[in-house]
Amino acid sequence: MAIAEILSDRTSLVKVEHMTHEFRSGRGKIVACDGLNLMVRKGESLGLVGESGSGKSTAIRLMQRFMRPSQGKIWWQGHDVTRWSERRLKPYRQKMGFVSQDPYGSLFPNRTILGNVIEPLIIHGIAEGPERMRRAEALMDRVGIAAIHQQVFPHELSGGQQQRVAIARAMALGPDLLMLDEAVSSLDVSIQAQIINLLQDLKADLDLTYVFVSHNLAVVRLLCESVAVMYLGRVVEFNRTEALFATPRHPYTKMLIQSIPRLTDEGVSALPEDPGRGLIGENSGTGCAYAARCPLAVERCLAEAPGLRQLPSGGEVACHQAK
Amino acid sequence: MALVEIHNLRVRFETDEATIYAVNGIDLMVEPGQSIGIVGESGSGKSVSVTSIPRLLPRTARVEGSVYFNGKDMMRATASELQAIRGHQIGMIFQNPHAYLNPTRTIGKQLMEPLLFHHLAGVKRARAMGMEMLDRVGIVNPKARFDNYPFEFSGGMLQRVLIAMALITGPKLVIADEPTTALDVTVQAQILRLLKEMQRELGMSMIFVTHDLAVASQVSDVIYVMYGGIVVERLPAKQLIRVHRHPYLSGLLASLPRVDEPVGRLPFIPGLPVNTRQPLSGCPFYARCQWHLDQCQSAPPLTLVERDHEAACWLADERRVANGQPS
Numbered sequence A: 001m002a003i004a005e006i007l008s009d010r011t012s013l014v015k016v017e018h019m020t021h022e023f024r025s026g027r028g029k030i031v032a033c034d035g036l037n038l039m040v041r042k043g044e045s046l047g048l049v050g051e052s053g054s055g056k057s058t059a060i061r062l063m064q065r066f067m068r069p070s071q072g073k074i075w076w077q078g079h080d081v082t083r084w085s086e087r088r089l090k091p092y093r094q095k096m097g098f099v100s101q102d103p104y105g106s107l108f109p110n111r112t113i114l115g116n117v118i119e120p121l122i123i124h125g126i127a128e129g130p131e132r133m134r135r136a137e138a139l140m141d142r143v144g145i146a147a148i149h150q151q152v153f154p155h156e157l158s159g160g161q162q163q164r165v166a167i168a169r170a171m172a173l174g175p176d177l178l179m180l181d182e183a184v185s186s187l188d189v190s191i192q193a194q195i196i197n198l199l200q201d202l203k204a205d206l207d208l209t210y211v212f213v214s215h216n217l218a219v220v221r222l223l224c225e226s227v228a229v230m231y232l233g234r235v236v237e238f239n240r241t242e243a244l245f246a247t248p249r250h251p252y253t254k255m256l257i258q259s260i261p262r263l264t265d266e267g268v269s270a271l272p273e274d275p276g277r278g279l280i281g282e283n284s285g286t287g288c289a290y291a292a293r294c295p296l297a298v299e300r301c302l303a304e305a306p307g308l309r310q311l312p313s314g315g316e317v318a319c320h321q322a323k
Numbered sequence B: 001m002a003l004v005e006i007h008n009l010r011v012r013f014e015t016d017e018a019t020i021y022a023v024n025g026i027d028l029m030v031e032p033g034q035s036i037g038i039v040g041e042s043g044s045g046k047s048v049s050v051t052s053i054p055r056l057l058p059r060t061a062r063v064e065g066s067v068y069f070n071g072k073d074m075m076r077a078t079a080s081e082l083q084a085i086r087g088h089q090i091g092m093i094f095q096n097p098h099a100y101l102n103p104t105r106t107i108g109k110q111l112m113e114p115l116l117f118h119h120l121a122g123v124k125r126a127r128a129m130g131m132e133m134l135d136r137v138g139i140v141n142p143k144a145r146f147d148n149y150p151f152e153f154s155g156g157m158l159q160r161v162l163i164a165m166a167l168i169t170g171p172k173l174v175i176a177d178e179p180t181t182a183l184d185v186t187v188q189a190q191i192l193r194l195l196k197e198m199q200r201e202l203g204m205s206m207i208f209v210t211h212d213l214a215v216a217s218q219v220s221d222v223i224y225v226m227y228g229g230i231v232v233e234r235l236p237a238k239q240l241i242r243v244h245r246h247p248y249l250s251g252l253l254a255s256l257p258r259v260d261e262p263v264g265r266l267p268f269i270p271g272l273p274v275n276t277r278q279p280l281s282g283c284p285f286y287a288r289c290q291w292h293l294d295q296c297q298s299a300p301p302l303t304l305v306e307r308d309h310e311a312a313c314w315l316a317d318e319r320r321v322a323n324g325q326p327s
Ligand SMILES: Nc1ncnc2c1ncn2[C@@H]1O[C@H](COP(=O)(O)OP(=O)(O)OP(=O)(O)O)[C@@H](O)[C@H]1O
Pocket: A023, A024, A025, A030, A031, A032, A051, A052, A053, A054, A055, A056, A057, A058, A059, B151, B152, B153, B154, B155, B156, B157, B182, B184
């Protein structure tokens, strides 16, 4: 996202500026996020897609300040929270919910469903007694958990029901923003459809905004206004959702969209062919991270890492060759 | 001779509170070199069915019926016979990589294990094969990654390690349970190509369990659709869209989000999943089926509706007419 725009912004829900994160291990370091610039405005849900291991989960964990970045800044509602203590963050955390891929793992197994949903209200000291109970019940009602299920334990519910509870819990404090990391991937197709419908409704009715990480591009398309495509720790393309799907610019995005298995009335798309090693086949370390696989790569791509640049047609792309 | 032959497989779990009827009589056949896709509702018995082939179900499982692998009666195989088959002739890729990798051992050590355990290679050769396999599943810079620990890999990268482990011995059969759900579509395509390649090179057979109907029809020859612990439809993969008969499969196809359709709400199958705590009676889809008749309270058998195509629905023939498809 254009850095000038990010720097001048005062109203976004979350933004990150040159955010970098390194993991160190015995054998050296892994740069999981490499100078990310991202911004999420109210009503403008952001999809994060890209190669597995490209740093999407790391980015979303940093944005929630579950970790501190090695470099760069994180802003919540105009405050630089990069170095804030957990105590200072707490009141702001209410405005931000999180839903993970594993609904069961995110619930307390020895508390009832109601107990799980009410817990954040207790921690943050919101409402009391019957009023607190009423709020919890209203939340469960909203996500479609029947009254008879409120006194049971998480393991007695199906995966789809557990995910509804996880969403209710994430919404307990009335957040403006929900961050969802592969939140529908493990669900059955028909249940996935119901959860997607629920997320569409919540967005429309409650003015919720999402940061939505997913490998399923068809789902991202249904829920997000814009999409950032990540490759090896960097954003390689950013655009409005329709534009990104209609005219992908970065060679990686093109391949991503071409690789989606499609069912049409004629049958299924063929397995895409092996794109091979690209023209160069080896990364130089200094150049574009995609060079080794890229069909468009030229000398310059090995020498110089492309930064994100604005395209006249709209959108941004980090590629020397993209038009 | 078929490589895998399953007849009337039934699996129950006896727990403290209840009996769970997980698989209620399925037949399944895999020819050498063939690939079978299994799709179906969560809890419909897909994982339990395929785990019964290498006999890896927990002790609480009560298994009936017959399972043959490569001519061997697996229900009567001894522990040492089973050990020789698992991880060598049958490679397995499971849903949750975290549960199958040891967090305290490096990726490389775990990858070499099947080769060393089955005496298929010495350490030096195993190491080389491990690196090559990591490269083939698309792990960038395998040399540097070989000595990493599982926590240093993302979920999708771990899944690829598991795939590499399953394929490294060149098995006769690979059982892949949701192997690509955690991967982006380009890596997914790469893994699917690798699996197809191994099939060609080694004549390997494959059983591929997935929620993604498009992927299932890309990689399989035949698709089995499961619901409520039985097979409700079996059809050639290439014809999935055009000739499907069972109302459950129609509902499933309708609820798939597609990239080329208008943005909006998705159709879904209303109603609750099957209660596995009761023995099956009648059609398992009865309560959710918009077409059901009184007749459907008795179980519809899996019957041939056309060449290579079976469905378990009393209306399988009428619905074809209703859909206006040629007979
Ligand atoms: N705790 C950690 N220690 C060391 N390295 C890590 C750790 N967590 C993540 N990494 C590394 O950081 C990179 C990015 O990982 P991340 O989990 O953010 O990827 P991702 O885009 O979410 O991938 P996926 O789509 O597979 O979930 C990977 O190379 C991974 O190996």
